[in-house]
Amino acid sequence: MKWDEFFVTGDPLIYGADVSIVLTMVGILFYLTRYKKWKWLWTEWLTTVDHKKLGIMYIVSAVLMLFRGGVDALLMRTQLAVPDAKFLDSQHYNEIFTTHGTIMIIFMAMPFLIGLINVVVPLQIGARDVAYPYLNAVSFWTFFIGAMLFNISFVIGGSPSAGWTSYMPLASNELSPGPGQNYYLWGLQIAGIGTLLTGINFLVTILKMRAPGMTLFRMPMFTWSSLVTMVIIIFAFPILTVALALMSFDRLFGSHFFTLQGEGMDMLWANLFWLWGHPEVYIVILPAFGMFSEIISTFSRKTLFGYKAMIWSMLLIAGYSFLVWVHHFFTMGSGAAVNSVFSITTMAIGIPTGVKIFNWLFTMYRGKIQFTTPMLWSLGFIVNFVVGGVTGVMLAMAAADYQYHNTYFLVSHFHYVLIAGTVFACFAGLIYWYPKMFGYKLNERIGKWVFWLFTIGFNVCFMPQYFLGLDGMPRRVYTYSEESGWGPLNMVSTIGGFMMGIAFLVLVYNMYYSFRFAKRETTGDAWDGRTLEWSTPSAMPPFYNFAKIPEITGLDHFWRQKQAGKVEKLTAKDIKKIHMPSNSGVPFIMGSFFFVLGFGFVFDWIWMAILGGIGVIGTLIYRSFEYDDGYYVSEEEVIETEKISK
């Protein structure tokens, strides 16, 4: 391979990206060296096993990926704004919609939610860390490396262009030659390891590490939704792992699982992809539901309505989520029997979701509602998500789906559920728990601007797409003719897209503004909350979270303590030494070896992949012989920390 094939050349947009990447790297290196931050970076962040710091790193990565995926989206909208536009060529457009979809789902939505789960869940259940803190660090670094591997594709080697679904035979060597598709396979494979480990880690954490007295049916709703999400992750992600591995064999070693030759079954890929893909939809929506439950309950000043109904509907959703995958390819033509069954299961899964919507409405009914920004996002969610849900039921009817399939109607539908569901939740959760992470709130006034800009922009962008779809505009086309008559609505849609982009910039500005000017929180209870994470005396919990593990007597324990005027004040007598896990640089190093392994496979440089593989196994062996049982925080240190923070 020649150097001019190794680097992507010939497009001014890419050269611009090259320059900005190099400048950013130089800037970061200069900053770290000039202000002697290297040691700080290593000891405080790269080697940390603290769930709160890992959570923040997840969220920072997710916001960066939201920027990247958002830029992709705006490039697409620019190209589609007018008929016969020449802004992007078809190959470039294909690459951009592929990376947009993949990044937004795998490297934005998932880490954003997992980041919030990381920060919040151990605090909500009264634990000092997760069950396997070291594994948690491995999770983060494999995710991060997977994301970086995927992201460098647009400057080195070329991006995948077969869509985020990577259907065969389009994604085969014959139709997608070069390293692009391999980036997809290995980026997702490596990040998938991290997700699977997170699933196991948090399942065990929630089952085993709850504070005494916190029975399963006293857990906060966000913890419940995380628990159900982890179960789905554990059972769904292995399917993706296997499917990706089989396609990798096809592309790298000439096997015939999904190829057109040699008795391969191309549609089996679609089948396996959606067997994972549909549960994945619920992996990114259930934690969102959990967050909205917490926020709506807090700002309505009421206990969540129908707590048990919420839980049972989530458990039902977890089971159903494995029974609906064929609705993504009704048009494959499996026949009336298959399509009818999956039509019915798809409509059935709407029922528990509907139950939840009503539960939120009844939670607000006769509540004292406070219109804070997290609450605004939650209210916006209910309205917009229902639009997405109703169009989802329309799509669920197999006969009708033949008309909607592959049109902008579908595009609009899944953006209405994923943006109004997951993205709104990410913003709501971020704002709600921001004081827990950083010790101050985001500015509410600017926050409301963000909400209105984004929500209006979102509707202006995607509402026209329903009508474009009904008018026959197919998805994944890079341009259209003037005669089609799709021009005006596309222009409106593009304007909405840019409004969302502006809203994102205002959100980032709000982070900067609040960092400079926001009033620092003096207590741990920024929103007059109900659950345990608000019960820490300091705004940001110390690294051991709780000096004394609380004893739980019922749902919304902290709220009821406050109502009864019986919030515990710690005395020196209560303090005992605390066992904590040690930091470790090994997960970061293992992640780096994964990068070498992935990069080797992407370019079919087997020697490099083997080298990386040896490194990964080496770090595993090293870990097996490492006898580190953590360390104790002395009573004096705990007392000192608690006093300082009081």
Place this chain on the structure above:
Amino acid sequence: MANKTAANGHGGFPWKHLIGFVLSIVLTLFALWIALGTDLSLTWILIIIFGFAFLQAALQLLMFMHVTENSTSTKLTGRVQVGNILFAAFVAIVIVLGSVWVMTAGHAKHDKHDEPKTENHGEHGGAEKSEEHGSH
């Protein structure tokens, strides 16, 4: 933290894991040999390697996945264990039977492009012919 309780591995030599590991490799190599190195008919190869697959799964559950361990601590652990296995069985059945059903019903039959068919139509099942299959 919880990783200290990780069972017998810390005491003596982990024989259970070693035997499990070796047996897994032997079973895999055996399956490979059956598939590539023998002249058995396709049906028999499938039957035998499926048998190996089930053995392999049982081996994993017994040797590595603590399926026989009693829950000493709480009633909850036992319930979680049973629920876990039932859900795993449910998902496995859905994936395998569901895939077979979806991939063999209706038009999808014709997805096996190169497989010689003994039925009334030849290799690449044409679109016109598949029309009739969609209706039942």
